[in-house]
Amino acid sequence: xxxxxxxxxxxxxxxxxxxxxxxxxxxxxxxxxxxxxxxxxxxxxxxxxxxxxxxxxxxxxxxxxxxxxxxxxxxxxxxxxxxxxxxxxxxxxxxxxxxxxxxxxx
Amino acid sequence: xxxxxxxxxxxxxxxxxxxxxxxxxxxxxxxxxxxxxxxxxxxxxxxxxxxxxxxxxxxxxxxxxxxxxxxxxxxxxxxxxxxxxxxxxxxxxxxxxxxxxxxxxxxxxxxxxxxxxxxx
Numbered sequence: 488x489x490x491x492x493x494x495x496x497x498x499x500x501x502x503x504x505x506x507x508x509x510x511x512x513x514x515x516x517x518x519x520x521x522x523x524x525x526x527x528x529x530x531x532x533x534x535x536x537x538x539x540x541x542x543x544x545x546x547x548x549x550x551x552x553x554x555x556x557x558x559x560x561x562x563x564x565x566x567x568x569x570x571x572x573x574x575x576x577x578x579x580x581x582x583x584x585x586x587x588x589x590x591x592x593x
Numbered sequence: 594x595x596x597x598x599x600x601x602x603x604x605x606x607x608x609x610x611x612x613x614x615x616x617x618x619x620x621x622x623x624x625x626x627x628x629x630x631x632x633x634x635x636x637x638x639x640x641x642x643x644x645x646x647x648x649x650x651x652x653x654x655x656x657x658x659x660x661x662x663x664x665x666x667x668x669x670x671x672x673x674x675x676x677x678x679x680x681x682x683x684x685x686x687x688x689x690x691x692x693x694x695x696x697x698x699x700x701x702x703x704x705x706x707x708x709x710x711x712x713x
Contacts, residue, residue: 520699522638529690529703530630530638536698573638577698580654582628582640 492585498593509557509574518578595619595702602707613676615691623669626694631687681711
C-alpha cells in the first residue's frame with residue numbers, strides 16, 4: 488500500500504481552515520492514522536481509524552474518509568499547529584507512511 | 594504515564610553493527626506490541642520493524658530495506674525492546690524511534706529518538 492499526501496507543503500495563516508489529503512494506492516477501509524511532528528520532536532498521534540480523535544487532541548482537528556481517499560482538517564489554525572503532518576496505514580505489513588505535508592505560517 | 598526511552602545510537606562505520614535499546618514504563622509492557630520507526634535527516638518517517646507479545650510467540654515483521662540485517666527482540670523482564678543492526682549502510686543514517694502499537698492500528702506513544710550515523 489502506497490500513501491500519497493497532497494499538498495507536500497502549505498502556507499496558511501492563524502485562523503484559517505486547512506485540509507490535507509492522503510490517497511491510498513488501493514482500498515484500505517478506515518485503517519488510516521494521522522500524526523503531527525514538530526522539528527526535533529517525535530510524531531504525535533492525532534487521529535486513528537480515519538476519524539477517531541486521540542485523547543487529548545483539540546477538537547479543531549478532524550479526519551474523514553474511507554477506501555482510498557482521506558482528509559485531515561484543522562478548522563481554525565493555531566500558532567502551535569504549524570508542523571509536518573503524516574498519514575499512516577497500519578492494517579498489514581509493511582506499515583507505510585505518506586511523504587508528509589509541511590504546514591508553514593504565511 | 595507511558596514512557597519510552599531509546600538509547601544506543603552513535604557513529605558507526607559502514608559494515609559495522611550497533612544495538613539500540615528502548616526502555617518502557619507506565620503500561621503493561623508484556624502485553625504490548627512495539628515497533629521501530631526511523632527518519633533520515635530532513636526526510637519522512639519509515640517503519641522498520643515490529644515485535645508481538647508472548648501470546649504470538651514474539652513473532653516479528655521487517656521492512657524490506659532492513660530484512661536480513663536488522664533483528665528486533667524484547668526482554669519482558671526488563672521492559673525493553675532491542676534493535677540489533679548489522680551490515681550497516683550509509684542510508685541507515687537516521688533518528689530511530691521506538692513506538693507502541695496502541696491496538697487501534699496506530700502508534701499512540703513514541704520515544705524521543707536516538708540518532709544513528711553511518712559514516713566513514
